[in-house]
Amino acid sequence: MVDVKEQINMNKKSNDVITLSVPNKPEYVSVIRLTVSGIANRMGFDIEEIEDIKVAISEACTNAITHGICEEENKFVVDFFTEEEKLTIYVYDNGKGCLSSNIKTPNIGELKEGGLGVFIIKSLMDDVEITSNNGKGTVIKMTKRVGDDV
Amino acid sequence: MALMINKKYNEQDQIWNLELSGEVDIYTVEKLKETFNKIIEEKKETIRIDANNLDYIDSTGLGVLIGAFKKLKIEEKTIIIYNIKPSIKKLLNITGLDKIFTIEG
Numbered sequence: 001m002v003d004v005k006e007q008i009n010m011n012k013k014s015n016d017v018i019t020l021s022v023p024n025k026p027e028y029v030s031v032i033r034l035t036v037s038g039i040a041n042r043m044g045f046d047i048e049e050i051e052d053i054k055v056a057i058s059e060a061c062t063n064a065i066t067h068g069i070c071e072e073e074n075k076f077v078v079d080f081f082t083e084e085e086k087l088t089i090y091v092y093d094n095g096k097g098c099l100s101s102n103i104k105t106p107n108i109g110e111l112k113e114g115g116l117g118v119f120i121i122k123s124l125m126d127d128v129e130i131t132s133n134n135g136k137g138t139v140i141k142m143t144k145r146v147g148d149d150v
Numbered sequence: 151m152a153l154m155i156n157k158k159y160n161e162q163d164q165i166w167n168l169e170l171s172g173e174v175d176i177y178t179v180e181k182l183k184e185t186f187n188k189i190i191e192e193k194k195e196t197i198r199i200d201a202n203n204l205d206y207i208d209s210t211g212l213g214v215l216i217g218a219f220k221k222l223k224i225e226e227k228t229i230i231i232y233n234i235k236p237s238i239k240k241l242l243n244i245t246g247l248d249k250i251f252t253i254e255g
């Protein structure tokens with residue numbers, strides 16, 4: 001009994017960093033979804049929030065794989081920073097970088113295929129920052145706060 | 151995680167019935183694309199998707215649906231989706247696709 005209580009206390013205050021180094025292969029995106037749902041569940045996010053985070057991180061990883069490819073580096077990196085009240089996720093790739101002009105708000109009336117990913121990430125997460133160094137890859141940082149119904 | 155697709159053409163209603171189970175993401179999307187291309191080539195009729203067992207769809211999957219819808223629209227056919235899980239409904243809502251496709255239930 002004492003053990004359980006201690007564990008709960010430990011869970012509460014843990015500020016941790018988890019790092020994944022992921023091969024640039026489509027089959028690993030579902031593994032990342034499973035990983036993040038485990039992390040988010042442990043932090044006390046509810047089911048809807050966990051779904052939001054899963055969708056957002058998948059979109060970021062899919063972009064790292066499809067747009068962030070680089071000859072020399074065949075992997076990308078995902079960092080999870082867990083704090084008591086929020087989860088911050090970074091997805092880094094070593095691709096060619098992206099032009100912010102490539103990222104537009106989709107106009108669904110145009111019925112264009114593609115260009116939804118970043119828009120979806122921004123809609124589902126509380127904070128999103130995309131940083132790109134030309135030729136040096138892209139970093140997308142996204143934050144979700146626990147129990148923050150927007 | 152896998153994607154399973156069950157397709158059946160209903161002669162009487164002139165409609166494709168498609169049952170999707172599992173997850174559509176960058177790994178499984180090719181399979182979805184192939185199926186859509188194939189059935190539209192066979193018969194350009196409305197596609198009715200049972201999403202009861204569809205757990206997940208990402209932007210690449212939505213892109214395939216948009217592509218298929220564009221081809222059907224020319225013939226005044228459409229895409230109907232029903233039995234949608236809340237998380238997927240939210241996605242259709244955010245992207246405005248709930249106003250493009252016919253959402254039932």
Ligand SMILES: Nc1ncnc2c1ncn2[C@@H]1O[C@H](COP(=O)(O)OP(=O)(O)OP(=O)(O)O)[C@@H](O)[C@H]1O
Binds near residue numbers: 067117138213
């Ligand atoms: N990691 C990345 N590296 C380089 N360019 C990127 C990266 N992520 C996004 N981009 C650029 O931003 C654009 C918009 O990305 P977004 O995810 O919104 O759409 P998409 O990937 O083209 O299509 P969809 O996500 O709907 O399948 C991409 O087309 C690409 O040009």
Ligand SMILES: [Mg+2]
Binds near residue numbers: 062
């Ligand atoms: Mg994308």
